[in-house]
Amino acid sequence: MLTIYGVYRSRTSRPLWLLDEIGMNFNHLPVIQAYRLPDASAADAPFNTRSEEFLVLNPLGQIPVMEDDGLVLTESLAITQHLARKYGGMLGPQNAAEEALIGQWSLTAATAVEGCALEILQTLANGGADTPEGQAQISICAEKLRRPFAVLERHLGGHEWLVGDRFTVADLNMAECIRYAQGVPALIAEFPKLQRWLLRCQDRDAFKAMMTAREAEPA
Ligand SMILES: N[C@@H](CCC(=O)N[C@@H](CS)C(=O)NCC(=O)O)C(=O)O
Known part of the structure; x- marks a missing residue:
């Protein structure tokens, strides 16, 4: 199953727009930017770009991240190109x-x-x-x-x-x-x-x- 990590109010808008164009089902985990939280390390803080589980996926601590069949990809514009190429039909090359x-x-x-x-x-x-x-x-x-x-x-x-x-x-x-x-x-x-x-x-x-x-x- 394809998973996209990142809130809409971020560069995650790019793969989220593309996936809507494709009309594809995916898991969406709305990881939020740590700097937008009062205390990103608090026990009750939401899943954020400084969460340990997220840093394993992207040590840069940035959204978006994509996981597709074992492939973990960062960089929004690389993610959109991958998705378009693999699933996007005429949206891709x-x-x-x-x-x-x-x-x-x-x-x-x-x-x-x-x-x-x-x-x-x-x-x-x-x-x-x-x-x-x-x-x-x-x-x-x-x-x-x-x-x-x-x-x-x-x-x-x-x-x-x-x-x-x-x-x-x-x-x-x-x-x-x-x-x-x-x-x-x-x-x-x-x-x-x-x-x-x-x-x-x-x-x-x-x-x-x-x-x-x-x-x-x-x-
Ligand atoms: N070049 C990267 C930039 C990613 C990036 O800077 N993401 C921001 C949100 S738009 C972020 O996660 N910032 C969180 C932080 O720096 O803590 C991309 O296009 O994916």
């Missing part, structure tokens, strides 16, 4: 070239987009929109995102989706990283094709189901 392109876009998402987008999200969550330091930080991050966003804009000028002219795990991985920057709508609006592609990704039933479950979790 159909040949070696598609597999390479899915890997390329997923790594672009992780290395060129996620860090700055996450910084925008965290700065906004900490009230940075109202402070000069926060505004400066957001501008720096937005500027760093313009180059990868321009690459996506160019690609989406000739394609509906990132790989193979259908929605795949590459779109899911990229869209989930870009979501963190959506608190600056003016930045996204500079790239109209990217904006329309993101709306197409986020208009999917499985994305909406994931977001509903995420919002139902305590903040």
Whole structure:
């Protein structure tokens, strides 16, 4: 049986969205981030990223983790690619070239987009929109995102989706990283094709189901 460890309010959203796309049954253990608990080591603390049982699975102490038939996998974007390849049908690669392109876009998402987008999200969550330091930080991050966003804009000028002219795990991985920057709508609006592609990704039933479950979790 496939097991996913991690709450929706984390990068676990990625495999959870994908599994809803596939419509597959799985075990879900909502491991929570230790830093969100008042005392992660308390006897009555919920299963968390510093629980001994969890650290055996991922010594880095991070969610998500996946267990599939004896295979233990960490790294959200590796998990989604594994699930798409093994169970996802057309969500996954159909040949070696598609597999390479899915890997390329997923790594672009992780290395060129996620860090700055996450910084925008965290700065906004900490009230940075109202402070000069926060505004400066957001501008720096937005500027760093313009180059990868321009690459996506160019690609989406000739394609509906990132790989193979259908929605795949590459779109899911990229869209989930870009979501963190959506608190600056003016930045996204500079790239109209990217904006329309993101709306197409986020208009999917499985994305909406994931977001509903995420919002139902305590903040
Ligand atoms: N690159 C990893 C990052 C995983 C990660 O940082 N997870 C966060 C939640 S989104 C976490 O578990 N933090 C808990 C902690 O650091 O204690 C991935 O994509 O899976």
